[in-house]
Amino acid sequence: MHPKLDYHMTTEEFRKAGKEVVDWIADYYDWVESQPVVPAVEPGDILAQLPPLPPQKGEPFGRVMSDVDALIMPGITHWQSPNFFAYFPSNTSFPSILGEMVSAGLGVQGMVWKTSPSCTELETLVMDWVVDLLGLPARFLSTGSGGGVIHDTASSAVLCAMLAARERITKGSGNAKGVPANLVAYTSTQAHSSVQKAARIAGIGDENLRLVDVDASFAMDPAALRRAIQEDLAAGKTPFFICATVGTTSSLAMDPIQAISDVLDESVWLHIDAAMAGSAAVCPEFRDMHAGIEGADSYCFNPHKWLFTNFDCSCFFVADRNALIGALSILPEYLRTAEHAAGAIDYRDWQVPLGRRFRALKLWFVIRHYGAEGLQSHVRQHIELAKEFERWVAESDQFDLVVKRSLNTVCFADKRGDQATKAILDKVNASGKLFASHTKLNDRYTIRMMVGQRTTELRHVRTAWERFSEAASEYRKG
Amino acid sequence: MHPKLDYHMTTEEFRKAGKEVVDWIADYYDWVESQPVVPAVEPGDILAQLPPLPPQKGEPFGRVMSDVDALIMPGITHWQSPNFFAYFPSNTSFPSILGEMVSAGLGVQGMVWKTSPSCTELETLVMDWVVDLLGLPARFLSTGSGGGVIHDTASSAVLCAMLAARERITKGSGNAKGVPANLVAYTSTQAHSSVQKAARIAGIGDENLRLVDVDASFAMDPAALRRAIQEDLAAGKTPFFICATVGTTSSLAMDPIQAISDVLDESVWLHIDAAMAGSAAVCPEFRDMHAGIEGADSYCFNPHKWLFTNFDCSCFFVADRNALIGALSILPEYLRTAEHAAGAIDYRDWQVPLGRRFRALKLWFVIRHYGAEGLQSHVRQHIELAKEFERWVAESDQFDLVVKRSLNTVCFADKRGDQATKAILDKVNASGKLFASHTKLNDRYTIRMMVGQRTTELRHVRTAWERFSEAASEYRKG
Numbered sequence: 001m002h003p004k005l006d007y008h009m010t011t012e013e014f015r016k017a018g019k020e021v022v023d024w025i026a027d028y029y030d031w032v033e034s035q036p037v038v039p040a041v042e043p044g045d046i047l048a049q050l051p052p053l054p055p056q057k058g059e060p061f062g063r064v065m066s067d068v069d070a071l072i073m074p075g076i077t078h079w080q081s082p083n084f085f086a087y088f089p090s091n092t093s094f095p096s097i098l099g100e101m102v103s104a105g106l107g108v109q110g111m112v113w114k115t116s117p118s119c120t121e122l123e124t125l126v127m128d129w130v131v132d133l134l135g136l137p138a139r140f141l142s143t144g145s146g147g148g149v150i151h152d153t154a155s156s157a158v159l160c161a162m163l164a165a166r167e168r169i170t171k172g173s174g175n176a177k178g179v180p181a182n183l184v185a186y187t188s189t190q191a192h193s194s195v196q197k198a199a200r201i202a203g204i205g206d207e208n209l210r211l212v213d214v215d216a217s218f219a220m221d222p223a224a225l226r227r228a229i230q231e232d233l234a235a236g237k238t239p240f241f242i243c244a245t246v247g248t249t250s251s252l253a254m255d256p257i258q259a260i261s262d263v264l265d266e267s268v269w270l271h272i273d274a275a276m277a278g279s280a281a282v283c284p285e286f287r288d289m290h291a292g293i294e295g296a297d298s299y300c301f302n303p304h305k306w307l308f309t310n311f312d313c314s315c316f317f318v319a320d321r322n323a324l325i326g327a328l329s330i331l332p333e334y335l336r337t338a339e340h341a342a343g344a345i346d347y348r349d350w351q352v353p354l355g356r357r358f359r360a361l362k363l364w365f366v367i368r369h370y371g372a373e374g375l376q377s378h379v380r381q382h383i384e385l386a387k388e389f390e391r392w393v394a395e396s397d398q399f400d401l402v403v404k405r406s407l408n409t410v411c412f413a414d415k416r417g418d419q420a421t422k423a424i425l426d427k428v429n430a431s432g433k434l435f436a437s438h439t440k441l442n443d444r445y446t447i448r449m450m451v452g453q454r455t456t457e458l459r460h461v462r463t464a465w466e467r468f469s470e471a472a473s474e475y476r477k478g
Numbered sequence: 479m480h481p482k483l484d485y486h487m488t489t490e491e492f493r494k495a496g497k498e499v500v501d502w503i504a505d506y507y508d509w510v511e512s513q514p515v516v517p518a519v520e521p522g523d524i525l526a527q528l529p530p531l532p533p534q535k536g537e538p539f540g541r542v543m544s545d546v547d548a549l550i551m552p553g554i555t556h557w558q559s560p561n562f563f564a565y566f567p568s569n570t571s572f573p574s575i576l577g578e579m580v581s582a583g584l585g586v587q588g589m590v591w592k593t594s595p596s597c598t599e600l601e602t603l604v605m606d607w608v609v610d611l612l613g614l615p616a617r618f619l620s621t622g623s624g625g626g627v628i629h630d631t632a633s634s635a636v637l638c639a640m641l642a643a644r645e646r647i648t649k650g651s652g653n654a655k656g657v658p659a660n661l662v663a664y665t666s667t668q669a670h671s672s673v674q675k676a677a678r679i680a681g682i683g684d685e686n687l688r689l690v691d692v693d694a695s696f697a698m699d700p701a702a703l704r705r706a707i708q709e710d711l712a713a714g715k716t717p718f719f720i721c722a723t724v725g726t727t728s729s730l731a732m733d734p735i736q737a738i739s740d741v742l743d744e745s746v747w748l749h750i751d752a753a754m755a756g757s758a759a760v761c762p763e764f765r766d767m768h769a770g771i772e773g774a775d776s777y778c779f780n781p782h783k784w785l786f787t788n789f790d791c792s793c794f795f796v797a798d799r800n801a802l803i804g805a806l807s808i809l810p811e812y813l814r815t816a817e818h819a820a821g822a823i824d825y826r827d828w829q830v831p832l833g834r835r836f837r838a839l840k841l842w843f844v845i846r847h848y849g850a851e852g853l854q855s856h857v858r859q860h861i862e863l864a865k866e867f868e869r870w871v872a873e874s875d876q877f878d879l880v881v882k883r884s885l886n887t888v889c890f891a892d893k894r895g896d897q898a899t900k901a902i903l904d905k906v907n908a909s910g911k912l913f914a915s916h917t918k919l920n921d922r923y924t925i926r927m928m929v930g931q932r933t934t935e936l937r938h939v940r941t942a943w944e945r946f947s948e949a950a951s952e953y954r955k956g
């Protein structure tokens with residue numbers, strides 16, 4: 001009865017097509033270094049090449065892959081190029097790609113334990129591994145009262161942390177009745193936009209999110225935090241949440257967790273957003289940034305940024321899993337299981353969505369393939385390369401270091417001002433030889449050079465520096 | 479300078495390992511039918527086999543894959559088995575798996591247009607294709623004032639719809655100041671738990687979410703909705719959002735969109751959650767369920783449920799994209815681009831997270847490979863099989879149809895009551911021969927049989943029926 005249609009790929013056809021795609025991926029990594037990192041297309045260029053309506057009849061897979069080459073690749077920004085230094089690395093690795101393949105092949109759901117026990121239990125294991133790998137406090141282990149879960153992004157993690165905090169302070173009445181108007185949250189002026197987005201989503205509102213001043217290194221000033229809290233308390237407000245950042249988006253600045261923690265009483269939920277910088281903690285010598293983390297209620301870092309694991313993979317840890325589950329759990333009849341009743345973990349209660357992919361596989365593959373030592377070696381290499389770049393900037397008479405290098409991130413600007421800096425960055429990026437992005441620090445237009453691609457070597461960083469220097473010289477002449 | 483470490487998989491090693499994984503996936507699909515659908519493990523069994531600490535040294539990939547076979551596979555619930563009839567299908571297909579592979583290989587980010595133009599533009603195209611494929615209203619097209627975006631799940635979509643509605647009714651003051659206490663939302667008693675979760679997250683609260691009564695077919699009663707709205711208005715409340723369900727989770731009941739729309743004035747945002755059933759609209763003969771959809775502000779269905787596309791892939795459409803973007807957009811300096819200023823789509827403003835995978839690829843691969851006719855053929859086949867199953871239930875003297883079949887979903891129960899029904903379901907599921915799940919309808923314990931796996935044929939459905947009948951006979955004897 002099952003229709004044997006010619007547009008239904010058989011297992012044997014998949015073996016052939018799948019192996020061609022594996023070679024296509026391998027060829028991509030052999031080829032990507034030679035390509036302009038940012039494609040020379042304008043908005044609408046890609047869309048204009050594609051047919052506006054879906055096909056009625058199926059098409060052979062070979063034709064689809066030809067179109068990927070001809071129509072899609074010309075509009076790809078090459079994040080995996082060794083010459084990509086923009087935003088954050090979002091690096092990947094072959095073991096991670098293989099993990100994604102296995103996950104896609106199995107096509108299982110990890111929403112509750114029963115919907116695939118291995119999906120839940122491997123995630124629990126790998127999250128506990130990560131606690132060890134990064135030297136995080138034991139309170140985040142699933143073997144105690146805490147635990148970790150893989151979210152899509154740090155944006156979702158900070159939202160869930162804020163919701164757990166909201167329900168902890170309101171004793172559940174936020175979920176029941178809506179959000180009282182007196183709650184106040186804190187983060188620094190340098191925090192990621194996701195904290196503000198979370199405050200909006202969670203019904204707190206911009207006016208109840210304090211952006212605390214930072215010091216000269218762009219780290220949160222604990223004295224300013226203390227003043228803000230005291231003012232809010234005096235005004236009858238209820239401080240309930242703070243997000244401290246370990247590695248800010250603009251300059252990878254490190255908020256002082258211990259000093260911040262000292263300012264807070266235990267009614268305020270302390271969340272640590274280490275989305276980018278957290279990966280560096282695989283190396284013991286970089287764990288100073290986590291000093292004081294024992295006082296945190298939750299912590300997040302993204303292996304999909306700097307730990308060779310495909311997006312999406314954001315590790316979110318809580319010290320008290322019941323606070324998180326209490327805020328997010330709803331148990332309809334169709335998801336009731338005996339195992340839930342017996343205390344098995346149902347990760348749907350640890351996140352916004354219900355469904356979940358088997359994301360633990362790729363992280364497990366990466367950690368096992370590289371081992372702690374392999375991961376350390378790569379992270380150290382990136383930081384060494386950034387150090388070299390920082391030295392060249394410091395010795396140059398064209399550029400200023402806008403702030404001291406933090407780990408793998410160098411922030412610099414032309415001595416002549418914003419117009420020159422912007423022109424230089426635009427020119428270098430337009431060359432296609434590399435891609436770096438910008439920010440503003442104390443209102444100064446600043447180039448951010450972040451070293452973190454798996455295949456980036458000294459020669460790539462040196463070439464980048466030469467391009468910046470040349471562009472600066474040419475700007476002077478122009 | 480780059481360390482040539484033996485735990486750094488080379489491109490050539492990836493070619494070999496990748497092809498082995500392709501064969502592993504193909505072998506899985508050849509093998510899965512023979513396996514118990516639900517594994518015979520208890521909570522903790524899988525975890526107990528795994529080492530509690532991560533390795534210091536890297537390991538060869540072959541050892542990792544051996545452990546997948548030995549330690550992970552025994553705890554997998556086989557969603558892709560032709561004998562899987564539980565929850566929702568979450569079906570996949572080989573073209574979709576290939577799309578996931580290409581996406582994982584490229585490792586690009588689609589958060590803003592510039593971070594990979596093709597990622598954004600292919601998504602825009604494929605969402606417009608879906609409007610045509612499902613016969614949705616033109617107001618959801620990106621070529622007008624609307625547009626579609628791929629979310630992870632329908633839970634995230636309903637949250638974003640509710641946030642857009644909240645900001646529309648409060649003219650942005652929800653984001654600015656927090657949520658006023660007078661807002662009220664509506665959905666039916668049969669709606670998915672994600673609506674309640676969204677109301678909690680968005681600061682509305684359970685007490686401000688009305689669960690409207692349903693009729694005998696478990697569809698929302700528009701008269702009851704009208705009464706609820708009138709009562710709320712009389713009490714000084716402000717109705718702002720309603721979620722109507724096209725295909726409820728328990729029984730695939732269809733809320734009457736047109737009648738609901740007629741009750742509402744335009745200040746109330748009408749969201750349609752067609753997560754499961756929407757895929758059936760690829761066949762024109764099943765589009766009656768969408769009658770009245772021209773009045774909807776937003777619509778969501780999940781190709782990852784019943785359209786052969788790997789989770790996660792939830793298609794979310796809005797009629798006024800500016801209402802959505804207005805609710806969710808925050809533009810920090812480090813993400814400002816000239817293209818954004820010129821009006822290019824930045825999908826980060828259409829969702830909760832910032833980062834995004836290249837998910838449009840797999841959906842594009844699926845639609846092109848199968849074509850509209852191929853997708854129709856499979857969906858019709860599933861519905862025909864469910865019809866057969868319904869006929870057997872209706873003709874049986876052991877079981878009742880608890881409600882008329884809806885599309886591919888048959889809800890039935892033992893005539894002797896809940897204890898018998900539960901015992902029968904437990905026995906059948908424990909046999910490993912198939913997996914179906916349960917719900918409660920009018921408080922009656924009910925077996926849900928949902929037919930939607932890509933490889934499910936008549937013989938699988940027939941065997942399932944035989945197992946249920948046998949279990950019922952044995953229960954009688956017992």
